[in-house]
Amino acid sequence: MENMKTNETRLTKKDINSLGKRWIMGSQITWNYEKQMAVGYLWAMLPIIRKLYKDPEEQKEMLRTHIQFFNTTPHMGGFICGIDAATEEHEGYKAKETVKGLKTGLMGPFAGVGDTLFGVLFPTIFGSIAAYMGQEGSMVGAIIWLLVNIAILIFRTFTAGIGYREGSKIITSAKDKLDALTAAATLLGVTVVGALVATVVRANVTATFKSGEITVNGQDILNQIMPCLVPVAVVAFIYWLLGRKKMTSTKAIILVMVLSILLHVVGILG
Amino acid sequence: MEIQMWQIIALTILSMILIWDSLSTAVFDGKPIFAGILAGVIMGDVAVGLAVGATLQLMVLGVGTYGGSSMPDYLTGAIIGTVFAVTSGQGVDFGIGLAVPVGLLMVNLDVLARFCNVFFAKRVEAAIERLDYAAIKRNIWLGLVPWGLSRALPIFIMLVFGEDIVNGLVSNMPEWLTGGLSVAGGLLPAVGIAILLRYLPVKKYISYLLIGFFAAAYLAVPMVGIAILGVAMAVIAFRQSLNGNQAVVAANSGVSQEGLLDGEYED
Numbered sequence: 001m002e003n004m005k006t007n008e009t010r011l012t013k014k015d016i017n018s019l020g021k022r023w024i025m026g027s028q029i030t031w032n033y034e035k036q037m038a039v040g041y042l043w044a045m046l047p048i049i050r051k052l053y054k055d056p057e058e059q060k061e062m063l064r065t066h067i068q069f070f071n072t073t074p075h076m077g078g079f080i081c082g083i084d085a086a087t088e089e090h091e092g093y094k095a096k097e098t099v100k101g102l103k104t105g106l107m108g109p110f111a112g113v114g115d116t117l118f119g120v121l122f123p124t125i126f127g128s129i130a131a132y133m134g135q136e137g138s139m140v141g142a143i144i145w146l147l148v149n150i151a152i153l154i155f156r157t158f159t160a161g162i163g164y165r166e167g168s169k170i171i172t173s174a175k176d177k178l179d180a181l182t183a184a185a186t187l188l189g190v191t192v193v194g195a196l197v198a199t200v201v202r203a204n205v206t207a208t209f210k211s212g213e214i215t216v217n218g219q220d221i222l223n224q225i226m227p228c229l230v231p232v233a234v235v236a237f238i239y240w241l242l243g244r245k246k247m248t249s250t251k252a253i254i255l256v257m258v259l260s261i262l263l264h265v266v267g268i269l270g
Numbered sequence: 271m272e273i274q275m276w277q278i279i280a281l282t283i284l285s286m287i288l289i290w291d292s293l294s295t296a297v298f299d300g301k302p303i304f305a306g307i308l309a310g311v312i313m314g315d316v317a318v319g320l321a322v323g324a325t326l327q328l329m330v331l332g333v334g335t336y337g338g339s340s341m342p343d344y345l346t347g348a349i350i351g352t353v354f355a356v357t358s359g360q361g362v363d364f365g366i367g368l369a370v371p372v373g374l375l376m377v378n379l380d381v382l383a384r385f386c387n388v389f390f391a392k393r394v395e396a397a398i399e400r401l402d403y404a405a406i407k408r409n410i411w412l413g414l415v416p417w418g419l420s421r422a423l424p425i426f427i428m429l430v431f432g433e434d435i436v437n438g439l440v441s442n443m444p445e446w447l448t449g450g451l452s453v454a455g456g457l458l459p460a461v462g463i464a465i466l467l468r469y470l471p472v473k474k475y476i477s478y479l480l481i482g483f484f485a486a487a488y489l490a491v492p493m494v495g496i497a498i499l500g501v502a503m504a505v506i507a508f509r510q511s512l513n514g515n516q517a518v519v520a521a522n523s524g525v526s527q528e529g530l531l532d533g534e535y536e537d
Binding site: 060188262 | 412
């Protein structure tokens with residue numbers, strides 16, 4: 001039986017529908033600076049974890065896995081939940097590392113498409129129309145936008161199902177190649193995180209240096225050394241901090257807030 | 271006209287529903303034009319609400335909240351602006367003039383709500399260690415409270431105490447605090463990334479971290495482009511490890527084990 005499917009419990013259509021709805025309702029309700037959407041992801045996966053893993057220790061470990069940092073466009077997260085559910089259904093507990101890689105590997109790309117589409121494109125197009133007509137005293141544009149948003153919501157209820165079906169295919173065909181897949185997904189994830197450092201952390205250096213008549217902008221000097229130097233330094237600093245004993249992420253957050261206020265007061269960051 | 275108590279309560283509830291909707295179903299998506307219209311309905315003057323909301327909407331076109339960045343809270347601004355435009359009788363422009371500073375000020379409460387939820391996330395983590403599903407669920411849902419209060423409380427207070435306190439608050443908030451919090455809003459995502467780096471086998475894959483950073487920072491490649499690059503490299507790595515000899519496969523399976531150790535992060 002060793003080479004048979006490790007997990008004999010099967011997910012039903014109802015499980016997957018519920019997964020999609022739970023993601024829509026839960027993805028952001030416990031949004032926080034430390035884990036971002038991780039708690040919402042956990043919320044979406046809760047019933048599936050309880051169904052797939054009977055051993056309490058395995059349950060606990062999967063709960064821990066799903067409460068790790070996660071962030072993507074809420075509209076797109078359903079796909080990832082679906083793919084994840086398919087992976088865990090087929091591979092069971094030994095897919096833990098694959099799931100970690102898949103989640104971090106997929107969240108960036110999905111956010112890249114999703115943020116552009118649902119965060120910028122739709123609100124800009126329909127928001128412009130609604131605002132323009134609104135200033136003219138007409139509600140028609142706002143009503144059109146509302147209908148579009150309702151259509152998007154309906155689309156979102158299908159995303160987990162699509163991810164689950166397509167994910168099953170991918171995972172079934174690559175079944176024996178789990179290690180290679182994990183390595184590949186992790187590689188993708190790390191690449192995306194590298195880009196995140198440069199795009200998500202914002203630091204505006206306001207310090208200027210006077211040398212005789214010439215005033216030099218601190219940000220310009222830093223940019224000549226390396227773009228995003230401050231974000232890199234901050235991430236590296238916190239990464240180092242987290243490796244130290246007795247340092248928790250909460251302490252790191254409080255430290256960043258205090259440092260931000262101090263750096264702002266002395267005029268280095270603004 | 272004087273604002274009635276039922277209107278204050280209705281507007282407070284409206285603000286909570288709108289923020290919760292923007293976090294989940296997103297049919298109103300937290301957009302000021304809808305907030306303005308709905309506040310206008312409650313105040314009995316939809317035209318003013320529509321005009322205030324539409325103007326604020328133009329100010330936030332294309333502005334989104336990605337990766338937890340906060341933007342001016344023109345949802346709250348639109349509600350407050352509409353109400354005072356109607357009650358003061360001074361019209362739409364007055365309402366907008368009030369809505370903008372309120373929106374800028376309220377961004378701090380958005381930051382605070384996101385920060386408060388760290389607390390509930392910690393409690394969820396503690397509940398996981400006890401395998402206490404009731405506590406896990408309860409603490410996830412409690413995450414709604416900071417979100418709801420971050421809009422409902424200021425709206426309720428501002429509507430009860432009137433516009434004097436609004437103006438007073440806006441002009442008296444010390445700059446070191448507002449400026450410092452906005453710096454913190456920019457830097458805080460670094461904590462999330464650093465945790466992620468602790469979690470991933472980053473030492474093993476350091477080259478890819480550098481490649482991703484290089485493409486984004488120096489080449490300004492957008493995230494979808496980064497993803498294409500990442501997928502391309504992932505496919506190459508996947509093929510190589512499949513075609514490689516037994517030693518390579520063995521080394522690769524070693525990678526994930528070692529990666530787990532490297533990436534282990536105890537909170």
